[in-house]
Amino acid sequence: MAKGQKTIYKNGAVILRMVLGILTIVISVIVGFQSCAAGIGEAISEADSSSGAGGLFTGFFLLAAGIVAVSARKTKGGTIAAIILYALAAIFAFANLSKNFGDLTVWAVLSVIFAVVLVITLFLKEKNTSTETTAE
Numbered sequence: 001m002a003k004g005q006k007t008i009y010k011n012g013a014v015i016l017r018m019v020l021g022i023l024t025i026v027i028s029v030i031v032g033f034q035s036c037a038a039g040i041g042e043a044i045s046e047a048d049s050s051s052g053a054g055g056l057f058t059g060f061f062l063l064a065a066g067i068v069a070v071s072a073r074k075t076k077g078g079t080i081a082a083i084i085l086y087a088l089a090a091i092f093a094f095a096n097l098s099k100n101f102g103d104l105t106v107w108a109v110l111s112v113i114f115a116v117v118l119v120i121t122l123f124l125k126e127k128n129t130s131t132e133t134t135a136e
Helices: 013-043 053-069 076-095 104-122
Strands: 007-008 123-131
Touching: 013 053, 013 076, 013 104, 053 076, 053 104, 076 104
Parallel strands: none
Antiparallel strands: 007 123
């Protein structure tokens, strides 16, 4: 891309990134509460699993991914950073699956789905580029 040209993203991709980010922030709060409850349940039942802690890390990564997806929705680098954070959330969730926190599977799959959707939005660019003219 030549200097002075600006890539124009379709409004749908930018809006979708914002909606996914806001939805992810809300989901991260739910994951946080559930992981605290799972951690307490594991402590009471003296279970050997650590799905409560894994859920807490998943919630943190989802919160970070949501914030990045909203704040950097118009940039390619911000979208890639959000994809990486969603992937990390999925990895932590899949790594800490147990019977005590069955919803962790749901949040892991949802993280993968959101990451795939953001990858798709990277390719939703208009073919035209606008040139910015400067008065000299």
